[in-house]
Amino acid sequence: MSATKPATIEDVALIAGVSIATVSRALNEPGKVADSTRRKILDAVAQTGYTTNAMARSLRMRRANMILILAPDVGDPNFSNILVGLETEASKRGYGILIGNTQNDPERETNYLRFISSNQADGIILLTGHLPYGLEAAGPVTRMPPMVAVNEPVPYAAIPFVGVDNFEGARVATDHLISQGHTRIAFIGKSTNRAVAMLRERGYRTALASAGVAIDERFVLEADGTTESGRGAAERMFVRDQLPTAFFCVNDATALGVIIALSARGYDLPHDFSVMGFDDISYASFVTPSLTTMKQPRLQIGEASMDLLLAMLEGEDVQKREILLRSELILRNSVALRRD
Amino acid sequence: MSATKPATIEDVALIAGVSIATVSRALNEPGKVADSTRRKILDAVAQTGYTTNAMARSLRMRRANMILILAPDVGDPNFSNILVGLETEASKRGYGILIGNTQNDPERETNYLRFISSNQADGIILLTGHLPYGLEAAGPVTRMPPMVAVNEPVPYAAIPFVGVDNFEGARVATDHLISQGHTRIAFIGKSTNRAVAMLRERGYRTALASAGVAIDERFVLEADGTTESGRGAAERMFVRDQLPTAFFCVNDATALGVIIALSARGYDLPHDFSVMGFDDISYASFVTPSLTTMKQPRLQIGEASMDLLLAMLEGEDVQKREILLRSELILRNSVALRRD
DNA sequence: ATACGGCATGTAAAGGTTTACACAACACAG
DNA sequence: CTGTGTTGTGTAAACCTTTACATGCCGTAT
Numbered sequence: 001m002s003a004t005k006p007a008t009i010e011d012v013a014l015i016a017g018v019s020i021a022t023v024s025r026a027l028n029e030p031g032k033v034a035d036s037t038r039r040k041i042l043d044a045v046a047q048t049g050y051t052t053n054a055m056a057r058s059l060r061m062r063r064a065n066m067i068l069i070l071a072p073d074v075g076d077p078n079f080s081n082i083l084v085g086l087e088t089e090a091s092k093r094g095y096g097i098l099i100g101n102t103q104n105d106p107e108r109e110t111n112y113l114r115f116i117s118s119n120q121a122d123g124i125i126l127l128t129g130h131l132p133y134g135l136e137a138a139g140p141v142t143r144m145p146p147m148v149a150v151n152e153p154v155p156y157a158a159i160p161f162v163g164v165d166n167f168e169g170a171r172v173a174t175d176h177l178i179s180q181g182h183t184r185i186a187f188i189g190k191s192t193n194r195a196v197a198m199l200r201e202r203g204y205r206t207a208l209a210s211a212g213v214a215i216d217e218r219f220v221l222e223a224d225g226t227t228e229s230g231r232g233a234a235e236r237m238f239v240r241d242q243l244p245t246a247f248f249c250v251n252d253a254t255a256l257g258v259i260i261a262l263s264a265r266g267y268d269l270p271h272d273f274s275v276m277g278f279d280d281i282s283y284a285s286f287v288t289p290s291l292t293t294m295k296q297p298r299l300q301i302g303e304a305s306m307d308l309l310l311a312m313l314e315g316e317d318v319q320k321r322e323i324l325l326r327s328e329l330i331l332r333n334s335v336a337l338r339r340d
Numbered sequence: 341m342s343a344t345k346p347a348t349i350e351d352v353a354l355i356a357g358v359s360i361a362t363v364s365r366a367l368n369e370p371g372k373v374a375d376s377t378r379r380k381i382l383d384a385v386a387q388t389g390y391t392t393n394a395m396a397r398s399l400r401m402r403r404a405n406m407i408l409i410l411a412p413d414v415g416d417p418n419f420s421n422i423l424v425g426l427e428t429e430a431s432k433r434g435y436g437i438l439i440g441n442t443q444n445d446p447e448r449e450t451n452y453l454r455f456i457s458s459n460q461a462d463g464i465i466l467l468t469g470h471l472p473y474g475l476e477a478a479g480p481v482t483r484m485p486p487m488v489a490v491n492e493p494v495p496y497a498a499i500p501f502v503g504v505d506n507f508e509g510a511r512v513a514t515d516h517l518i519s520q521g522h523t524r525i526a527f528i529g530k531s532t533n534r535a536v537a538m539l540r541e542r543g544y545r546t547a548l549a550s551a552g553v554a555i556d557e558r559f560v561l562e563a564d565g566t567t568e569s570g571r572g573a574a575e576r577m578f579v580r581d582q583l584p585t586a587f588f589c590v591n592d593a594t595a596l597g598v599i600i601a602l603s604a605r606g607y608d609l610p611h612d613f614s615v616m617g618f619d620d621i622s623y624a625s626f627v628t629p630s631l632t633t634m635k636q637p638r639l640q641i642g643e644a645s646m647d648l649l650l651a652m653l654e655g656e657d658v659q660k661r662e663i664l665l666r667s668e669l670i671l672r673n674s675v676a677l678r679r680d
Numbered sequence: 681a682t683a684c685g686g687c688a689t690g691t692a693a694a695g696g697t698t699t700a701c702a703c704a705a706c707a708c709a710g
Numbered sequence: 711c712t713g714t715g716t717t718g719t720g721t722a723a724a725c726c727t728t729t730a731c732a733t734g735c736c737g738t739a740t
Contacts, residue, residue: 006457008726024728034688054458055404056726059395059695066438075424077622080415087414089440091448096438096455098406101427108431115436117346117396168686256626263628282417283623286596348696359720364698374718396696399725683740694734695726703720710713 085302099115110134170203181338189250230257347388425642452475508669521678529590570597595664
């Protein structure tokens with residue numbers, strides 16, 4: 001007897017002997033309908049297997065209960081658990097997540113905005129570090145959808161940010177190296193445009209300054225955050241006359257490159273050099289030597305940012321425009337007491 | 341002069357001086373409208389910044405152009421690039437993807453089905469290896485949404501499958517070990533319920549059989565596919581009187597565990613033992629020794645499966661119920677010529 | 681007895697599309 | 711000049727909700 005078409009609110013109303021308005025109310029604001037009627041309605045719902053049609057609902061309510069996530073690369077191991085956190089929190093609150101893999105392609109970014117302009121998504125989580133390309137062109141400021149930037153803050157835009165306290169984390173990391181007796185500490189991964197790298201460098205400098213250690217600028221090397229760039233930077237270091245005893249790397253991928261370069265030169269780590277990373281990506285514990293690093297609370301970052309976005313969406317006045325979470329020092333085997 | 345409300349098809353029709361039906365046609369089936377009118381309409385569209393409201397469209401058309409992806413853990417490095425492939429193909433064809441992270445929790449699985457029953461998604465990509473819990477209960481077979489299983493086939497259900505040819509891949513892997521002179525080859529990762537593991541074991545057995553090598557059943561050990569289980573299995577191996585010279589592991593995570601166990605016992609790899617994995621997960625190249633393994637064409641798997649699902653959705657009669665892609669032997673440093 | 685407020689429910693509009701059907705204009709064959 | 715197709719466009723229904731407003735009823739204060 002199951003209808004080929006799915007049941008609508010009208011079918012339910014008919015069976016329960018009430019109007020569709022009452023059915024809608026019974027389902028959405030149970031307080032507003034008499035107990036006896038509500039029971040009849042719930043029975044009818046069970047009997048028909050009714051589910052409310054999300055399309056009709058969204059059309060009427062002008063809201064889709066859907067969040068768009070824009071990421072340059074969903075496959076990035078750095079994003080994986082953030083994604084899980086985002087999804088968990090969204091799902092818990094009845095929202096779905098839509099993912100947009102931009103590959104940093106402006107065209108794709110613009111294209112994903114159709115989800116916003118066509119009302120398929122109510123807000124955006126930005127993992128890209130910049131406003132979606134084509135957003136300004138799309139219309140005046142009033143049309144800007146609610147957004148939260150995660151991991152990478154968006155420069156020159158008043159977008160709420162959730163991420164790790166990079167400055168503080170880098171300070172803790174550098175302090176740890178200092179506590180192991182190191183003073184000639186290199187920083188691998190200087191950048192003049194990536195905000196995260198700049199904050200981490202500042203943390204490094206501040207830690208050394210407070211410890212009264214002068215910074216040898218020849219120990220501060222540029223690298224773009226990839227394993228390859230880390231390897232290259234380490235190689236460049238060896239043309240210098242004086243070498244550091246420890247390397248603080250802007251992230252784990254870079255640290256991996258440094259470790260590969262040092263191992264290839266035949267050094268024994270961590271005996272000859274200490275290496276410290278940042279992020280605690282999944283394979284940090286599998287490298288040899290396993291990597292001492294700062295762990296990003298990725299799950300929490302995901303949850304907190306989704307929580308913030310949904311709060312904005314639901315009209316709560318959000319006072320905090322920035323949520324900084326603490327990173328945690330993870331002790332493994334790539335850092336040791338200074339030996340020379 | 342930009343309206344506070346987004347422009348509707350009616351606004352466009354008014355400006356272009358035609359009816360809304362013509363506007364709709366001009367946009368969706370351009371051939372059916374006169375060139376001159378179409379031009380006027382496109383002008384009006386540009387002028388108003390009109391975008392069609394996806395909700396209204398989906399409501400009317402009973403189709404959302406959205407695909408639900410059910411995965412036990414989106415953060416799994418094994419899934420990452422499959423996800424990218426899925427997204428790429430979907431996006432190329434104008435579909436969006438909705439992700440459902442089930443954590444193998446029946447309740448969450450059931451919950452995600454609301455996207456289907458409420459018409460928010462048109463089809464499902466199953467990465468879980470089983471039908472979503474609660475699907476059968478939801479209604480008769482006629483209501484089953486189009487589905488494609490990826491990576492893990494769904495047992496006892498006629499669901500089209502896309503994945504790597506595990507049998508063939510395992511055979512190639514084992515052949516490689518044999519070609520390096522090994523005959524005492526262990527299989528780590530036997531399972532009696534995971535289809536993928538069973539296929540890989542069969543490939544292993546077939547390769548040895550065709551090479552005329554008798555299998556020592558004491559070399560076939562159970563493990564559930566985690567790094568920890570690989571480590572444990574390797575340890576168990578050492579209570580035996582005779583040891584293998586090579587380990588073929590059901591996947592890279594297991595291989596990693598084996599490597600860790602062997603290294604901890606002070607063996608020099610690959611000199612003392614060869615270890616082979618399967619999957620080529622991202623950190624396979626970072627372990628020491630770097631892991632020789634079979635590479636899964638993850639991007640392709642993602643694209644092929646989405647392509648199949650969309651073909652089904654668009655009514656093309658899909659003849660192929662199973663697409664098996666080839667895995668590729670990746671030579672690194674964990675396998676060497678037999679030395680003893 | 682009258683007025684009034686609160687409660688439970690119903691009526692109908694609105695949200696923005698797509699598309700079956702109808703219609704008009706025109707060309708062309710008979 | 712009539713009948714038949716073709717082409718281009720319009721009218722209106724349908725998709726399924728939510729919700730402002732109206733209605734009717736009952737209880738209570740005046």
